[in-house]
Amino acid sequence: MDLLRFSTAGSVDDGKSTLIGRLLYDTKSIFEDQLAAVEDASARRGEGYVNLALLTDGLRAEREQNITIDVAYRYFATPRRKFIIADTPGHIQYTRNMVTGASTAELAIILIDARNGVLTQSKRHGFLSSLLGIPHILVAINKMDLVDWSEERYEEIAADYTSFAQKLGVDDLTFIPISALLGDNVVDESERMPWYRGSTLLHHLEHVNVGAHRNLVDFRFPVQYVIRPDQDYRGYAGRIASGTIRPGEEILILPSRKTTTVASVDTFEGPLDEATAGDAIALTTTDELDISRGDMIVRPLNLPSADTEIDATICWTSEQPMEANTQYWLRQTTRETKAFISRIVYRIDVDTLHRDEVKQFELNDIGRVQITTAQPIFFDRYQLNRETGSFVLIDPHTNNTVAAGMIRGEVKTVDDLPPQKSEEVLRPVSPDVVWEAWNIDLAVREARSGHKAAVIWFTGLSGSGKSSIARALESRLFEAGAQTMLLDGDQVRHGINGDLGFSPGDRTENIRRVGELAALFFRSGSIVLCTFVSPFQADRARARGLVPRGRFVEVFVDTPLEECERRDAKGLYARARKGEIAHMTGISSPYEAPESPEVRVETVGREVDDVVGELVVRLRDLGVVR
Amino acid sequence: MVLKTIEGHLRQLESESIFVMREVAAQFERPVLLFSGGKDSILMVHLARKAFWPGRVPFPLVHIDTGHNFPETIAFRDRLVEETSAQLRVGSVQASIDAGRVKEEEGPNPSRNGLQTVTLLDTLAELKADVALGGGRRDEEKARAKERFFSHRDRFGQWDPKNQRPEVWNLFNGRRNPGEHFRAFPLSNWTEMDVWQYIAAEEIELPSLYFSHRRNVVKRDGVLLAESEFNRLLPGEAWEERTIRFRTIGDATCTGATESSASTLDDIIAEVAAARETERGGRSDDKRSEAAMEDRKKLGYF
Numbered sequence: 001m002d003l004l005r006f007s008t009a010g011s012v013d014d015g016k017s018t019l020i021g022r023l024l025y026d027t028k029s030i031f032e033d034q035l036a037a038v039e040d041a042s043a044r045r046g047e048g049y050v051n052l053a054l055l056t057d058g059l060r061a062e063r064e065q066n067i068t069i070d071v072a073y074r075y076f077a078t079p080r081r082k083f084i085i086a087d088t089p090g091h092i093q094y095t096r097n098m099v100t101g102a103s104t105a106e107l108a109i110i111l112i113d114a115r116n117g118v119l120t121q122s123k124r125h126g127f128l129s130s131l132l133g134i135p136h137i138l139v140a141i142n143k144m145d146l147v148d149w150s151e152e153r154y155e156e157i158a159a160d161y162t163s164f165a166q167k168l169g170v171d172d173l174t175f176i177p178i179s180a181l182l183g184d185n186v187v188d189e190s191e192r193m194p195w196y197r198g199s200t201l202l203h204h205l206e207h208v209n210v211g212a213h214r215n216l217v218d219f220r221f222p223v224q225y226v227i228r229p230d231q232d233y234r235g236y237a238g239r240i241a242s243g244t245i246r247p248g249e250e251i252l253i254l255p256s257r258k259t260t261t262v263a264s265v266d267t268f269e270g271p272l273d274e275a276t277a278g279d280a281i282a283l284t285t286t287d288e289l290d291i292s293r294g295d296m297i298v299r300p301l302n303l304p305s306a307d308t309e310i311d312a313t314i315c316w317t318s319e320q321p322m323e324a325n326t327q328y329w330l331r332q333t334t335r336e337t338k339a340f341i342s343r344i345v346y347r348i349d350v351d352t353l354h355r356d357e358v359k360q361f362e363l364n365d366i367g368r369v370q371i372t373t374a375q376p377i378f379f380d381r382y383q384l385n386r387e388t389g390s391f392v393l394i395d396p397h398t399n400n401t402v403a404a405g406m407i408r409g410e411v412k413t414v415d416d417l418p419p420q421k422s423e424e425v426l427r428p429v430s431p432d433v434v435w436e437a438w439n440i441d442l443a444v445r446e447a448r449s450g451h452k453a454a455v456i457w458f459t460g461l462s463g464s465g466k467s468s469i470a471r472a473l474e475s476r477l478f479e480a481g482a483q484t485m486l487l488d489g490d491q492v493r494h495g496i497n498g499d500l501g502f503s504p505g506d507r508t509e510n511i512r513r514v515g516e517l518a519a520l521f522f523r524s525g526s527i528v529l530c531t532f533v534s535p536f537q538a539d540r541a542r543a544r545g546l547v548p549r550g551r552f553v554e555v556f557v558d559t560p561l562e563e564c565e566r567r568d569a570k571g572l573y574a575r576a577r578k579g580e581i582a583h584m585t586g587i588s589s590p591y592e593a594p595e596s597p598e599v600r601v602e603t604v605g606r607e608v609d610d611v612v613g614e615l616v617v618r619l620r621d622l623g624v625v626r
Numbered sequence: 627m628v629l630k631t632i633e634g635h636l637r638q639l640e641s642e643s644i645f646v647m648r649e650v651a652a653q654f655e656r657p658v659l660l661f662s663g664g665k666d667s668i669l670m671v672h673l674a675r676k677a678f679w680p681g682r683v684p685f686p687l688v689h690i691d692t693g694h695n696f697p698e699t700i701a702f703r704d705r706l707v708e709e710t711s712a713q714l715r716v717g718s719v720q721a722s723i724d725a726g727r728v729k730e731e732e733g734p735n736p737s738r739n740g741l742q743t744v745t746l747l748d749t750l751a752e753l754k755a756d757v758a759l760g761g762g763r764r765d766e767e768k769a770r771a772k773e774r775f776f777s778h779r780d781r782f783g784q785w786d787p788k789n790q791r792p793e794v795w796n797l798f799n800g801r802r803n804p805g806e807h808f809r810a811f812p813l814s815n816w817t818e819m820d821v822w823q824y825i826a827a828e829e830i831e832l833p834s835l836y837f838s839h840r841r842n843v844v845k846r847d848g849v850l851l852a853e854s855e856f857n858r859l860l861p862g863e864a865w866e867e868r869t870i871r872f873r874t875i876g877d878a879t880c881t882g883a884t885e886s887s888a889s890t891l892d893d894i895i896a897e898v899a900a901a902r903e904t905e906r907g908g909r910s911d912d913k914r915s916e917a918a919m920e921d922r923k924k925l926g927y928f
């Protein structure tokens with residue numbers, strides 16, 4: 001018999017408690033005294049039926065408020081499998097609990113009320129499940145009894161959700177139409193939905209492939225405890241995070257980087273020939289080395305990353321908001337070190353998947369940050385290894401766990417470009433398209449051109465001088481032998497963006513396409529100069545997110561409106577003042593100035609050449625050109 | 627070289643429990659293991675031996691003795707302690723009563739379960755324990771379903787179910803301020819069935835009380851109470867010899883027996899599989915109110 005841990009999520013009243021109650025009831029995991037208590041409670045509440053939902057509604061406070069507020073664990077077993085359910089509530093304020101419940105799950109059940117269809121919450125649950133790396137997602141379309149067991153409705157919801165889930169890169173997505181209340185397709189096949197030929201929910205749970213995501217390749221053994229009964233024995237106790245190990249194999253200890261050989265793999269029952277991910281063992285080594293808790297034992301030819309600069313997605317789990325530059329404890333595997341959040345890259349709106357620029361995270365916020373640790377930690381990307389890719393942050397004053405984090409990688413230096421794969425989550429993708437790696441490495445292109453690829457993004461009011469400066473700068477770079485490209489507002493609106501107007505929505509789309517274009521030219525190794533009013537912070541942030549850190553140079557051409565209006569090279573301001581142009585930035589549409597651009601230049605009373613000179617110096621500082 | 631005998635879910639549960647116990651030993655300075663004499667705490671001792679083998683179990687066993695024990699429990703405890711060369715510390719409820727720390731309940735079979743809390747907290751304070759390992763399982767009772775592996779208690783030993791630290795992946799946060807302590811529950815994910823299956827697979831010895839035997843009992847409020855020096859008959863009641871066994875072992879005044887002819891572990895597993903009542907269903911103190919357990923937990927009950 002094996003073990004499947006799964007989580008459940010649904011909006012309030014989608015029927016999650018009823019479904020769990022039904023699973024427990026139909027698999028005979030409920031005892032008479034529990035059932036009697038529920039019958040009692042149902043009667044007291046004046047309900048005309050036995051409310052199975054009450055079986056799982058835990059604490060008294062919740063019962064009083066009639067809602068579930070925390071993660072609760074339930075257990076049941078069939079002859080094939082033991083199941084552990086992490087029952088997590090789905091409303092927004094409890095994202096934290098969903099993350100907790102999903103962190104150890106291999107499958108997520110997402111409930112959808114057939115009457116309501118795919119709601120924002122249903123997407124949020126899917127997003128969080130995929131973020132936490134749950135390999136199997138089961139969408140239970142519930143309350144089919146209330147939509148007349150309609151196949152059409154089922155297909156409609158399934159299609160809707162499928163198109164959303166494609167953006168998330170979910171490996172395994174299954175839909176099952178059910179009625180939790182009446183039991184249809186939960187444990188027993190429904191006679192009322194003959195059109196559905198798939199398996200019942202329980203059958204699916206019993207047969208889904210477990211352990212497939214376990215990493216059996218990369219041996220990682222975080223030392224948990226040193227067993228030293230006497231002078232003759234020194235065993236390094238721990239649970240293998242991933243991979244396998246045998247006596248006689250060569251190993252390397254981090255952080256000391258000393259190598260030695262495994263003498264034995266010990267358990268209470270005796271030494272083992274081989275131990276695998278998940279096994280609690282004690283290793284002994286042939287050489288006496290100084291190894292302690294927090295060290296990691298690996299193979300010399302298969303090392304994890306070791307770094308103090310980490311790029312991570314975190315979920316803030318504390319009522320106390322994040323504080324910049326506060327020292328937290330970071331706990332990852334068995335290692336603990338001081339750490340601080342060195343940069344907030346963005347917050348993800350879990351409903352729209354948009355990125356927001358924020359100054360701090362509050363309870364239930366999720367987003368991308370950079371963390372600096374006092375000691376190096378040894379890790380793999382969360383997507384490759386849940387055990388070594390996860391961490392928590394602990395507040396040193398309250399000792400509360402304030403964040404749960406998933407490592408995306410080390411913070412790359414300018415010379416060391418990260419793959420952009422994980423970005424896809426936030427970019428639209430056509431159906432049935434799979435990401436392929438770039439054919440020629442950017443580093444190779446750069447080696448040939450002799451400079452780095454970069455996107456130089458000029459933002460500022462119309463008439464601020466963006467284009468003149470960018471044109472002069474491009475000429476200067478080109479003459480020096482650089483590979484360059486200039487993308488200008490008026491040019492892209494001929495052709496590629498010729499279908500767009502100037503409404504806020506169209507402006508956003510305009511910038512989105514330009515950002516993607518710039519990212520493509522960037523990939524060709526070019527220095528891409530973009531000159532767009534790009535008045536909205538969020539749009540610029542998105543473009544920034546498409547290229548690696550350090551390669552996006554935002555240049556804020558900070559010319560006062562009066563000056564721009566005085567110059568009015570294209571006569572636009574005059575026309576806008578007369579009301580002939582709608583949505584004129586600065587006049588009838590806002591301009592959100594960048595808060596921390598890489599470069600801010602003033603133009604009043606300055607020559608273009610002077611500004612260009614300043615920019616060239618900055619580009620040198622940033623390592624783009626020599 | 628040996629191959630492990632247990633496989634699948636039992637092996638995963640075992641490995642998880644060992645991991646938690648080692649984590650406790652590593653993160654805390656003065657752990658103790660709460661030993662009630664029941665099968666769950668016997669299992670805990672078994673797993674602790676595995677976790678630290680070939681070293682000794684690095685924490686003492688603490689028994690909160692209500693004074694209302696079946697003699698078999700104490701005999702078994704002392705033998706186990708000797709065998710594992712573990713240290714034993716006994717906290718006595720009787721002593722707390724004598725010292726005026728708590729007051730005995732009135733009535734025909736005064737339960738001392740409620741009183742245990744005070745003795746427990748006093749004993750932990752005396753030992754300067756910063757964490758107490760308990761054999762609690764989440765499947766036992768609704769309130770336990772939300773319990774963490776590492777459960778934080780405030781200075782007054784209280785549990786705040788609404789303000790628990792999130793427990794993500796296998797990262798347990800045992801950081802604490804002076805005066806605060808923890809309960810740790812390595813068996814959180816085991817069910818009663820898992821425990822029995824594991825005991826059978828590992829051939830773990832249990833007190834004879836768990837197996838069917840003849841004993842004098844009286845049925846009161848639907849619970850079969852065993853004859854002992856602590857249980858007095860009410861007017862109109864009489865002792866009656868029946869074939870029974872115990873599904874949990876605790877205070878003799880409130881632990882109910884089950885009529886059963888299960889005399890081997892296999893019999894018991896078959897019985898558990900067919901059971902229609904939770905283990906605690908046989909404990910008269912849990913019946914007092916639906917939320918009884920939760921109330922006691924908030925106060926520091928293990």
Ligand SMILES: Nc1nc2c(ncn2[C@@H]2O[C@H](COP(=O)(O)OP(=O)(O)O)[C@@H](O)[C@H]2O)c(=O)[nH]1
Pocket residue numbers: 010011012013014015016017018019053142143144145146178179180181182
């Ligand atoms: N008709 C119908 N009602 C359902 C079904 N599943 C749940 N319900 C009802 O929907 C309401 C909310 O269910 P509950 O399980 O408490 O939802 P939760 O908030 O997701 O746990 C209750 O009144 C249930 O009886 C179903 O399949 N069909």
